[in-house]
Amino acid sequence: xxxxxxxxxxxxxxIKTYEVYRKNGGYASVEKALKAMSPDEVVEEVKKSGLRGRxxxxxxxxxxxxxxxxxxxxxxxxxxNADESEPGTFKDRYLMEFIPHLLIEGMITSSFALxxxxxxxxIRGEYMWVYKILERAIAEAKAAGxxxxxxxxxGFDLELYVHCGAGAYICGEETALIESLEGKRGNPRxxxxxxxxxxxxxxxxxxxxxxxxxxxxxxxxxxxxDYANIGIGRSTGTKLISASGNIKNPGVYEIELGLSVxxxxxxxxxxxxxxxxxxxxxxxxxxxxxxxxxxxxIFKTANGEDRLxxxxxxxxxxxxxxxxxxxxxxxxxxDTACIxxxxxxxxxxxxxxxxxxxxPCREGTGWLEKVLHRIETGFGREEDIDLLxxxxxxxxxxxxxxxxxxxxxxxxxxxxxxxxxxxxxVRFPERIKNRDHFVAEPFEKVKHLVSKVIV
Amino acid sequence: MERTQHKQExxxxxxxxxxxxxxxxxxxxxxxxSALLPVLHEVQDAHDNWLSVELMDxxxxxxxxxxxxxxxxxxxxxxxxxxxxxxxxxxxxxxxxCCLNGVEDLMDxxxxxxxxxxxxxxxxxxxxxxxxxxxxxCGYAPMMQLGxxxxxxxxxxxxxQLITDCxxxxxxxxxx
Numbered sequence: 001x002x003x004x005x006x007x008x009x010x011x012x013x014x015i016k017t018y019e020v021y022r023k024n025g026g027y028a029s030v031e032k033a034l035k036a037m038s039p040d041e042v043v044e045e046v047k048k049s050g051l052r053g054r055x056x057x058x059x060x061x062x063x064x065x066x067x068x069x070x071x072x073x074x075x076x077x078x079x080x081n082a083d084e085s086e087p088g089t090f091k092d093r094y095l096m097e098f099i100p101h102l103l104i105e106g107m108i109t110s111s112f113a114l115x116x117x118x119x120x121x122x123i124r125g126e127y128m129w130v131y132k133i134l135e136r137a138i139a140e141a142k143a144a145g146x147x148x149x150x151x152x153x154x155g156f157d158l159e160l161y162v163h164c165g166a167g168a169y170i171c172g173e174e175t176a177l178i179e180s181l182e183g184k185r186g187n188p189r190x191x192x193x194x195x196x197x198x199x200x201x202x203x204x205x206x207x208x209x210x211x212x213x214x215x216x217x218x219x220x221x222x223x224x225x226d227y228a229n230i231g232i233g234r235s236t237g238t239k240l241i242s243a244s245g246n247i248k249n250p251g252v253y254e255i256e257l258g259l260s261v262x263x264x265x266x267x268x269x270x271x272x273x274x275x276x277x278x279x280x281x282x283x284x285x286x287x288x289x290x291x292x293x294x295x296x297x298i299f300k301t302a303n304g305e306d307r308l309x310x311x312x313x314x315x316x317x318x319x320x321x322x323x324x325x326x327x328x329x330x331x332x333x334x335d336t337a338c339i340x341x342x343x344x345x346x347x348x349x350x351x352x353x354x355x356x357x358x359x360p361c362r363e364g365t366g367w368l369e370k371v372l373h374r375i376e377t378g379f380g381r382e383e384d385i386d387l388l389x390x391x392x393x394x395x396x397x398x399x400x401x402x403x404x405x406x407x408x409x410x411x412x413x414x415x416x417x418x419x420x421x422x423x424x425x426v427r428f429p430e431r432i433k434n435r436d437h438f439v440a441e442p443f444e445k446v447k448h449l450v451s452k453v454i455v
Numbered sequence: 456m457e458r459t460q461h462k463q464e465x466x467x468x469x470x471x472x473x474x475x476x477x478x479x480x481x482x483x484x485x486x487x488x489s490a491l492l493p494v495l496h497e498v499q500d501a502h503d504n505w506l507s508v509e510l511m512d513x514x515x516x517x518x519x520x521x522x523x524x525x526x527x528x529x530x531x532x533x534x535x536x537x538x539x540x541x542x543x544x545x546x547x548x549x550x551x552x553c554c555l556n557g558v559e560d561l562m563d564x565x566x567x568x569x570x571x572x573x574x575x576x577x578x579x580x581x582x583x584x585x586x587x588x589x590x591x592x593c594g595y596a597p598m599m600q601l602g603x604x605x606x607x608x609x610x611x612x613x614x615x616q617l618i619t620d621c622x623x624x625x626x627x628x629x630x631x
Binding site for chain 2: 083085086087088089090118124125126127128129132159161164165166168169180181182183184185199201243244245246248251252288329331333337341342345346348349352353355373400401
């Protein structure tokens, strides 16, 4: 069994409640930090831990904290990003639903480190029942004296509230999230200024993912060095992985970074292999935005090394032969899945979720969706494949926020690794019609029709 | 196209106003506008799950902001409905992981059973079927949102049961 930091107590009966959570060592990090440490010492431990942002970008959390402007004298805020919306990702919901006090404890300890006296948890509107769970947990923590004025007699004050969104993927981007928290449309802001200088209501603000904040209590209770000893290299600690698709045991798993993809996929402790006898076709390892990997690049990198569940190993080979750990949304496809249909599905998602501010994304995502739909429904043209490539390359890097990149990468990777499947759609439109949402026959069986014959 | 004007009876009850005031208190005094999204959820829940212009104007008045500031938000976020909707909205997640688990077949099945197309409301105003984007339940697919709650690991049998329960008024939509 690998080490559990976040989920080790998740199965304790009643852990959702304050009493049980407290009896099981809960809120110890608040006591330790407020009574025996200075805010800078807490930041230092988080820096030493090597903890990286768990929302997808993987930016070192301690470094992000150290950027917060303390000189201006303005009020500071910590905002937790619980707007989990990346297709394939459902880990934060699990944590908040079943052990809500862990997040609240992390918010208190982290707010203390940042000198924030008013903090928020921004949760997506669809998680309405989780919003209520958090509201009740906050009331319990407040009644127990862990929130409010002069917490534990330390002189530190903190008010913590939950704020709900209303159905917009873009609000997972930190500046769009701040706009939304201010009661506006979720349009990302141009950076700089970064939120650490001018964020919520133009005050210095840090935005961290749920899982990042929930890791802080363990780091404070133990030490940054202890955390850094878990994992491999710059991928320290544990990571929640949300696994879905054609696998035997879908769900949320806490893994030590450095576990091999093979073991994660195939051992009974984790995913238990494929859900049926159909073979593995492709993997999206880190949420819909990251490049899809074909079967031959999943367990081994292009160099023939074992592929590991780390930031570095999953991106080994760059976008040519690698992908990204991202948010840990692990989507597994067997050979009944149609890559063109899947890519169209993702493009529809990004088109729907584009905020419309930047032309390349607003228009480009619509083009991607339409051209992919045309190919998928049997009306594609040979030149459409190059057209898709051209559109995605013109979105990437040309937008205010990373949604443009997120929309481009899945299309680019699908064409890079599965071009023949697109060609098959274009050249044999009759064979791909009337398929009832899945492939009529596994692509391996018809691949010879489009494979280049070397004479 | 003919445009229908939908009428909505506005009823700001004491309980609703007290919840709104509580939400406003979560933000600094001069930042009342920040409460806009949570307040819109509350008033929508209390008004048959949709927001008329009159209701949005009322919210603007309460938050001391211009009506346009409410409209631009209400039109941006997908969870706000700007016209009447079915009482029981079956919002199926139709993003890739749910598709891998056959949600498209289930949506077809539900539409056939209720005699509607996606986005339509049944004549009795009880049901509406929608396709929405990723709801964060990929491991428990196929699934849908019904009110404040998720219905997961769906099958045709479970859909049948849900429809029956809705008709018998056994479904709780909101967690208040």
